[in-house]
Amino acid sequence: MDYGHELVFGTFLTPAVDTPDRVIALAQLTEQVGLDLVSFQDHPYQPRLMDAWTLLSVVAAQTQRVKVTTNVANLPLRHPVVLARSVATLDLITGGRVELGLGAGGFLDAVAANGGPRLTTGQSITALEEAIAIICEVWTPAGGGIRLAGKHYTVAGAKRGPEPAHDVSIWLGAYKPRMLAVTGRLADGWLPSSAYAGPDQLAAMNKLIDEAALEAGRDPSEVRRLYNISGRFNGNGGFLQGPEELWIDQLTELTLEEGMSTYILASDNPDDIRRFAEVAEGVREAVEAARQLPSETAGPANAADATSTDRSTTATTTATTGGAGVSGAAVRAGGFSVVPTPPPAVKRSGVQLLDESARPTGPALDPARTYTPYQLQSGQHLIDVHDHLRAELEQVRDLVEQVAAGTLGVGAARSAINTMTMRQNNWTLGTYCESYCRLVTTHHSIEDASLFPHLRRADPELVPVVDRLQEEHMVIHDVLEGVDKALVALVDGSGSIDGLRAAVDLLDDTLLSHLSYEERELVEPLARLGVF
The missing domain is CATH 1.20.120 (Four Helix Bundle (Hemerythrin (Met), subunit A))
Incomplete structure (x- = not known):
C-alpha cells in the first residue's frame, strides 16, 4: 500500500569518536549530493561513539539545508523534559531542521550500568508512552504547568517550552507487536532497520501499525514509514545487492507496495553516498510516474515499467561511479553529478602550511x-x-x-x-x-x-x-x-x-x-x- 508520502533520502553515519572530522565531512557530503537527512545512533553508554546531541548540533551548524535526527535517541538516559527542550532548542537555531527518532532503550543492562533505570522490556515501553506525552506537552505552548503522574515519569507543574520552530516528528524504532501498536497510536513515523526487519516482514508489521492507528481514531497514513537500509553496489543480486538500477527498482517497489517513503543509507563510504544520491533521483522519478497512472493500472508491475521507461535521464549519472546500466544520454552542467569530497571541517594541527x-x-x-x-x-x-x-x-x-x-x-x-x-x-x-x-x-x-x-x-x-x-x-x-x-x-x-x-x-x-x-x-x- 502506498501511503502517498513525499520521498525522503538520508544517511545513517557512525559517530566514531576517533574521526570526528570525517564524520562531519560525510554529513556535509550528504547535503552536497542532494540528500535530505543526516542521522546518528545514540548510545550514551558507549565511549567509542560521540554524544549524539552534541554531534547533531555541530553538523547542523556546518550545513545549511539538510535535516538532522537521532536514529534513535536513547530515552532511558535522556529525561523526556530535557530531551524535549534539547530538540526544540536545536530546531529553533536551525530554523526547523530537526526531527526526533526515539527508542525505548534496547540495551537495558548497559543503561543500568551507567546509572539509568533498570527496566524490563515491558516497563521500558510503558516509560516510552509516558515520555511521548511529556515531550508533546513541553512543545505545546498553551496551558498551565505540566502535570503528569506516571509509573516511570512524574512531572508536577513543569513549565512549558520552548516551542520548536516546526512540528517536530517523533519516529519510533519498533519491531515487536506492542511497540508497533504504540507507533500506530502515538508516533509520527516508524523507523525500523532492514537488518532486523527484512522487506518480507514489512507488510505484517505495517498491518499492526495500521490496525492500532485505526483503533486510536487515526488515519494510518499519518504514520510515515522510514527504513534504515544497507547494501552493496557490487553485489550479485538479492536485496540492495547490485548496481543502481537494482536499488531503484527495489526501493520503488517498497514505496508502492509497502508504503515505505524514507530511506536512510547506513554507510560511511563517500562513494556509496554519492551513488545513493543517484538512486534517490531515480526512485523519485519512478514513484512519481507510477503515482500519476490511473489507479486501476498502478501497481508493482506498472511501477517497474515506469522505472525502466522514465529513468533515462537519471541513468546518465550512474556513469559517475562507473556502475552498470549507464545510459548514452548527456547530462547538463546544471546537473553535474560528480561531487568533490569536502575538506575536513576541523583541523588537527596547529600548523597550517597551505594558505x-x-x-x-x-x-x-x-x-x-x-x-x-x-x-x-x-x-x-x-x-x-x-x-x-x-x-x-x-x-x-x-x-x-x-x-x-x-x-x-x-x-x-x-x-x-x-x-x-x-x-x-x-x-x-x-x-x-x-x-x-x-x-x-x-x-x-x-x-x-x-x-x-x-x-x-x-x-x-x-x-x-x-x-x-x-x-x-x-x-x-x-x-x-x-x-x-x-x-x-x-x-x-x-x-x-x-x-x-x-x-x-x-x-x-x-x-x-x-x-x-x-x-x-x-x-x-x-x-x-x-x-x-
Whole structure:
C-alpha cells in the first residue's frame, strides 16, 4: 500500500569518536549530493561513539539545508523534559531542521550500568508512552504547568517550552507487536532497520501499525514509514545487492507496495553516498510516474515499467561511479553529478602550511554545456583514487597508535608507510592519468607529467590552478618526509610519540585539504577537456 508520502533520502553515519572530522565531512557530503537527512545512533553508554546531541548540533551548524535526527535517541538516559527542550532548542537555531527518532532503550543492562533505570522490556515501553506525552506537552505552548503522574515519569507543574520552530516528528524504532501498536497510536513515523526487519516482514508489521492507528481514531497514513537500509553496489543480486538500477527498482517497489517513503543509507563510504544520491533521483522519478497512472493500472508491475521507461535521464549519472546500466544520454552542467569530497571541517594541527584563502580558481561551470557518461567517468575516477589515499591516511594513523600502544615496532611502521601508494607519488594527477588511461583507452601509456601540460595547453584559465597544485605537491612531499623523520627520531630517542602524532596531524590537514581542492577545481575540466 502506498501511503502517498513525499520521498525522503538520508544517511545513517557512525559517530566514531576517533574521526570526528570525517564524520562531519560525510554529513556535509550528504547535503552536497542532494540528500535530505543526516542521522546518528545514540548510545550514551558507549565511549567509542560521540554524544549524539552534541554531534547533531555541530553538523547542523556546518550545513545549511539538510535535516538532522537521532536514529534513535536513547530515552532511558535522556529525561523526556530535557530531551524535549534539547530538540526544540536545536530546531529553533536551525530554523526547523530537526526531527526526533526515539527508542525505548534496547540495551537495558548497559543503561543500568551507567546509572539509568533498570527496566524490563515491558516497563521500558510503558516509560516510552509516558515520555511521548511529556515531550508533546513541553512543545505545546498553551496551558498551565505540566502535570503528569506516571509509573516511570512524574512531572508536577513543569513549565512549558520552548516551542520548536516546526512540528517536530517523533519516529519510533519498533519491531515487536506492542511497540508497533504504540507507533500506530502515538508516533509520527516508524523507523525500523532492514537488518532486523527484512522487506518480507514489512507488510505484517505495517498491518499492526495500521490496525492500532485505526483503533486510536487515526488515519494510518499519518504514520510515515522510514527504513534504515544497507547494501552493496557490487553485489550479485538479492536485496540492495547490485548496481543502481537494482536499488531503484527495489526501493520503488517498497514505496508502492509497502508504503515505505524514507530511506536512510547506513554507510560511511563517500562513494556509496554519492551513488545513493543517484538512486534517490531515480526512485523519485519512478514513484512519481507510477503515482500519476490511473489507479486501476498502478501497481508493482506498472511501477517497474515506469522505472525502466522514465529513468533515462537519471541513468546518465550512474556513469559517475562507473556502475552498470549507464545510459548514452548527456547530462547538463546544471546537473553535474560528480561531487568533490569536502575538506575536513576541523583541523588537527596547529600548523597550517597551505594558505587556502589564496588558492586560485578555474573557470565557472557553463550551465549550457552537456557531458557524456564517458566524460564524467574521469572526474569520478580522480575522486576514487583520492578516496583510496584517504583510506591509507587512516592506516597511517592506526599504525602510529599501534606504535604508541607497543603492539608494533617503529621500524615495521616505517616500512609499512613507505610501501603505501602515497609514498610512491601515485597520488599525483600524473600517475592518476596514467592509470586511468591504461584502464579506459586500451592501455594508452602516458608519462607521469603529461596531464598538467595538457591542461595548461587546453585551457589557459587553468594555468594558475595547475601551478598551485604543483606547488602543493612539493609541500606534501616535505610533510611526508617529516612523518618519516619523526619515526626515525622516535627510534633513536630524540623524539617522542607526541612528535610523531603531530607530524601525522600535519599530514592529515595538508593532504586532505589538497585532495579536496584538486577535486573541486579539476573534476569538471577533466570531463570537458579529457585526460590527453
